[in-house]
Amino acid sequence: MxxxxxxxxxxxxxxxxxxxxxxxxxxxxxxxxxxxxxxxxxxxxxxxxxxxxxxxxxxxxxxxxxxxxxxxxxxxxxxxxxxxxxxxxxxxxxxxxxxxxxxxxxxxxxxxxxxxxxxxxxxxxxxxxxxxxxxxxxxxxxxxxxxxxxxxxxxxxxxxxxxxxxxxxxxxxxxxxxxxxxxxxxxxxxxxxxxxxxxxxxxxxxxxxxxxxxxxxxxxxxxxxxxxxxxxxxxxxxxxxxFGRYYPIVDEYRMEDAEVAVLVMGSTGGTGKVAVDRMRKKGKKVGLVRCRVYRPFPRERMLKAITKVKVLGIMDRADTLSTLGGHLYNDCRSILYESEARPLLKNYIYGLGGRDISIEEIETVFEQLLEIKERGRVDKEIVYYGVRGE
Amino acid sequence: MVLLEIRWHGRGGQGAKTAALLFADAAVETGKYIQAFPEYGPERMGAPVFAFNRLSDEPILQHCGIKNPDIVVVLDSTLMETIDVTEGLKEDGILLVNTQKTSKEIREQLKIKSEKTRIYVVDASKIAKEILKMDIPNTPMLGALIKVSKLLEFEPMLESVRKRLEHKFPNRPDVVENNIKAIIRAYEEVKE
The missing domain is CATH 3.40.50.970 (Thiamin diphosphate (ThDP)-binding fold, Pyr/PP domains)
Incomplete structure (x- = not known):
């Protein structure tokens, strides 16, 4: 029904x-x-x-x-x-x-x-x-x-x-x-x-x-x-x-030939997918990974997904208040330690307290990730995105 | 149909959220993909509130706020004195206002220059007060919206609203019937 x-x-x-x-x-x-x-x-x-x-x-x-x-x-x-x-x-x-x-x-x-x-x-x-x-x-x-x-x-x-x-x-x-x-x-x-x-x-x-x-x-x-x-x-x-509806452990969206991607959790997954579609229309090879099962952490599947790209923007909707950035960022840095393929990582802490995250803002994240790919390095690993004073 | 976005303006207690939910419910029954969501601030009776709809023939993935609606519905015309209800409204969009004024007067009041922006008016408060015996203009405005947006067929929408209201007021068939009457009347009375 x-x-x-x-x-x-x-x-x-x-x-x-x-x-x-x-x-x-x-x-x-x-x-x-x-x-x-x-x-x-x-x-x-x-x-x-x-x-x-x-x-x-x-x-x-x-x-x-x-x-x-x-x-x-x-x-x-x-x-x-x-x-x-x-x-x-x-x-x-x-x-x-x-x-x-x-x-x-x-x-x-x-x-x-x-x-x-x-x-x-x-x-x-x-x-x-x-x-x-x-x-x-x-x-x-x-x-x-x-x-x-x-x-x-x-x-x-x-x-x-x-x-x-x-x-x-x-x-x-x-x-x-x-x-x-x-x-x-x-x-x-x-x-x-x-x-x-x-x-x-x-x-x-x-x-x-x-x-x-x-x-x-x-x-x-x-x-x-x-x-x-x-x-x-x-x-x-x-x-x-x-029942006909299949779910993944790690949700990958247009990752096959993606050069940069964002990693998100929750409802931002959907907003991010629309941003991916818009970027793809402009000819930009971007993708999205959504962590659906967060605990236990899907180490192998996550590695397989995120090592497809050269630059990964990890969007965390919380901070660990530890100087180390967000939770997903820390998890991904940890699993990448032994990995031969290691994308450049940038952590975007966003949306705290319900601050809206728009399609355009995620498109801007993609633009920044593409710039990082061109430059080959990340200047600032952890940024607070969509907050006054940054 | 491409993605269509609606913003409802009301005051806490006027039923902006309920109207958005009823609209979504009716649209789903006709096979559309929908979203309906309120914007919760520090909500109090009488304070300005927003509610939103998205409508499409395709699955809707985004979960962000709506900045450039195709349609704006204003449940309380006094809001227009303090809030720019046309903010972000697409130039060829629709503004639907619950008011005693004419659409020409609203156009002048809000200084809407583009002829592409269509303005519709209906005295939904009068309808609500006469039929529902209180100034809850949300259901009549829903009827007016169906008329001016041409998005949904009227009869299936009425049936859907009836079902939802029967669920909400299981022991008040009078409330259900009067709301349906108010919707029909606003559907008939709304004008450009």
């Missing part, structure tokens, strides 16, 4: 069709609508979910953790400060290997207080052991939310699916919904290998784990993350074979 949906509506529809056993949440702009719509599905009897309106995000994720440990299929949604307040529990969820799916609407972290999009919230949770998948538009947000359930339950790690706050969360687009009965059919039931409620096979979860075994358990968790990419790929292929 083809409908018009905002990113939030699309994610709520996905949750309705998934019909999780438990949803525990606390509202926060711009993610509120997701759980607001979902609460109405609960009230209208469209889902059989046990809905827990918690008194904070910390409590919401705690309730999710308890329910997931009991074997339930569990989901929640939040943004920015909400995710920050969950921070302690994020590590508990991943450490306990609980396949919770979190719809995250990317919003700038305070202070200064701001409700609009940047990626500082999810990227501040980068090392929490959650998979992170950044989506470009409402359709992808809907599809990925459904896929995330399957991915999480197979890997036994929690998954964050993100949309860009307001730009996608409150932006309405054409979305093709899957038939209601097909989603649970494709997902099947969660089959937890161990659950707290299995009294015949009692287990302990979240226990004290000191010098004797903590390291082994952590090592297993790291291994789960190391092995996640093939699972994601398999689920994406299965989803595509079943």
């Amino acid at each position: 083809i409908v018009a949906r905002t990113g939030n509506e699309a994610m709520a529809e996905a949750m309705r069709q998934i019909n999780p056993d438990v949803v525990a949440a606390y509202p926060i702009t711009p993610a509120t609508e997701i759980v607001q719509h979902f609460a109405s599905y609960v009230a209208d009897g469209l889902v059989t979910t046990e809905y827990v309106p918690a008194e904070s995000e910390h409590s919401a994720l705690s309730a999710c953790i308890g329910a997931a440990a009991a074997g339930a299929r569990v989901m929640t949604a939040t943004a920015a400060q909400g995710l920050a307040l969950m921070h302690e529990m994020l590590f508990i969820a991943s450490g306990m290997r609980l396949p919770i799916v979190l719809c995250l609407v990317n919003r700038a972290l305070s202070s200064p207080i701001n409700i609009h999009c940047d990626h500082s919230d999810s990227l501040a949770s980068r090392d929490s052991g959650w998979l992170q998948i950044f989506t470009e538009n409402p359709q992808e947000a809907y599809d990925t939310t459904i896929m995330a359930v399957k991915i999480a339950e197979e890997i036994l790690l929690p998954v964050m699916v993100t949309t860009d706050g307001f730009i996608i969360s409150h932006g309405m687009e054409r979305v093709e919904l899957i038939d209601d009965d097909k989603v649970p059919e494709w997902l099947g039931e969660r089959k937890a290998p161990y659950t707290l409620l299995d009294v015949d096979n009692p287990i302990t979860i979240g226990m004290l784990d000191l010098q004797d075994y903590y390291f082994e358990h952590k090592r297993q968790e790291i291994e789960a993350m190391n092995n996640a990419l093939p699972v994601i790929e398999k689920v994406q292929k299965d989803f595509g074979d079943t």
Whole structure:
């Protein structure tokens, strides 16, 4: 069925069709609508979910953790400060290997207080052991939310699916919904290998784990993350074979013969593709790479994509406040260390706090990258793009 | 159809965002690709707000703001005293205003020189007050937009709006019917 949906509506529809056993949440702009719509599905009897309106995000994720440990299929949604307040529990969820799916609407972290999009919230949770998948538009947000359930339950790690706050969360687009009965059919039931409620096979979860075994358990968790990419790929292929929409780990756009490219995440992918088309019309060989799966970092695929070009502009919608530039920039510099082919890199930190990034601005980035290619060197590696005073 | 961009001007509470969403919803039903998005500032009742639409026969990829709209819809004519509603409007674009004035008076007030810019007016507030019993001019302006833009067929659009409103007001069939009446009347009354 083809409908018009905002990113939030699309994610709520996905949750309705998934019909999780438990949803525990606390509202926060711009993610509120997701759980607001979902609460109405609960009230209208469209889902059989046990809905827990918690008194904070910390409590919401705690309730999710308890329910997931009991074997339930569990989901929640939040943004920015909400995710920050969950921070302690994020590590508990991943450490306990609980396949919770979190719809995250990317919003700038305070202070200064701001409700609009940047990626500082999810990227501040980068090392929490959650998979992170950044989506470009409402359709992808809907599809990925459904896929995330399957991915999480197979890997036994929690998954964050993100949309860009307001730009996608409150932006309405054409979305093709899957038939209601097909989603649970494709997902099947969660089959937890161990659950707290299995009294015949009692287990302990979240226990004290000191010098004797903590390291082994952590090592297993790291291994789960190391092995996640093939699972994601398999689920994406299965989803595509079943429903006709295929998604990549790393999205490459007109990269075949590109000489320079930009690397982006989230909704800027779409804007950047239009900029690529315009540059191509002018005869400029440019391309775009979009990092869709950010954690685990798709080392091999990313290398394959970015080493096709001579100059890469890495556009980060957050800064690490470390003198080292943005997150993607650091990841890419790291994977390029052993690479024989090494494009020149320039880091553009842009769009903080929801500052718009236009097609023309990305075209200007391409022009600068082409200049760098001619000159053969980068004068300033990290620039702040679209900010006063630069 | 090439990509078409619309900017809605309103005041918080007048339904600019809802109108943009209703328009998008109706366009999708006729097979178009669409976007509808608000511009959220420090929003308060009565403060100037914007909402936007994109419309195309092809998938729409960009997610940036709209700077050069093809059509500008003004829900509240008092906004024109403080905001340049024609900012960035394409020269051969359309300006649609909820006002008691004539399009000639609007052209003079806004000092629009190009004859290529088409100006349409409708007293949507009067229609809203008479039929909806309050000054919420968004749905009548939607009817007027359909008329002047010639982008969508009227009947399927009405059906789509009816569905969306029934979803929004499940226990208020009177609200749904009155909105439909207001849309039809504005569709008939809008003039150049």
